[in-house]
Amino acid sequence: MHEVTPWPLPPALDPVLLGKCFGCRMPLDVCFCADIPVIHTRMRVVIVRHCAEISRSSNTGRMVTRAMPNSVIVDHGLPGPGLDLTGLLGPDAWVLAPGSAPVVDPVVRTLVVMDGTWSQVRGMRRRVPPLQDLPALSLPAPAVAPLRIRRGEEPQQLATIEAVAAALEVAGEPEPAAQLRAVFARMATCMRDLRGFDMPAKVRR
Numbered sequence: 001m002h003e004v005t006p007w008p009l010p011p012a013l014d015p016v017l018l019g020k021c022f023g024c025r026m027p028l029d030v031c032f033c034a035d036i037p038v039i040h041t042r043m044r045v046v047i048v049r050h051c052a053e054i055s056r057s058s059n060t061g062r063m064v065t066r067a068m069p070n071s072v073i074v075d076h077g078l079p080g081p082g083l084d085l086t087g088l089l090g091p092d093a094w095v096l097a098p099g100s101a102p103v104v105d106p107v108v109r110t111l112v113v114m115d116g117t118w119s120q121v122r123g124m125r126r127r128v129p130p131l132q133d134l135p136a137l138s139l140p141a142p143a144v145a146p147l148r149i150r151r152g153e154e155p156q157q158l159a160t161i162e163a164v165a166a167a168l169e170v171a172g173e174p175e176p177a178a179q180l181r182a183v184f185a186r187m188a189t190c191m192r193d194l195r196g197f198d199m200p201a202k203v204r205r
């Protein structure tokens with residue numbers, strides 16, 4: 001896993017101390033790490049995660065880096081010097097930013113995906129160099145309703161792992177996209193079994 005979170009985490013955030021698997025953050029008796037394949041991709045993915053997501057079992061950015069060797073996750077908002085991605089991005093890096101122009105050229109070699117709530121994402125783009133200066137792209141609306149593992153999401157809002165899958169599809173890598181969606185489906189099943197119900201989608205008023 002390419003997760004660059006400082007270790008050890010504070011005890012209140014340490015999944016192992018909380019009785020959870022470090023890999024999938026699920027209780028050890030329902031750990032599904034053995035079902036997560038190694039997914040090889042041409043496109044490199046850099047996930048910039050808000051630090052509030054580190055301890056959340058429902059964080060899907062972690063699942064991307066768990067499955068994809070060609071990906072890395074870094075955390076914004078931790079104590080210490082601010083995050084700077086300048087040395088982490090190669091040429092032809094784009095940032096996924098909802099509301100920007102849809103992707104036209106599918107040749108994206110490095111995709112930066114911000115992982116957090118929408119307001120956190122807006123803040124990260126302003127504060128983390130060089131996100132503000134990267135060319136931005138958005139994804140086409142999903143053809144089928146996205147899976148839900150969190151409350152209060154907009155009907156069309158994608159989880160980070162779904163967004164990466166959609167980007168891979170646009171970039172001409174449908175097989176890794178399908179594998180990634182299968183990982184998310186496995187995760188959603190696990191969370192539904194733990195909760196005992198499906199997460200309802202937010203209804204627009």
Ligand SMILES: [Zn+2]
Binds near residue numbers: 021024025026033
């Ligand atoms: Zn696990």
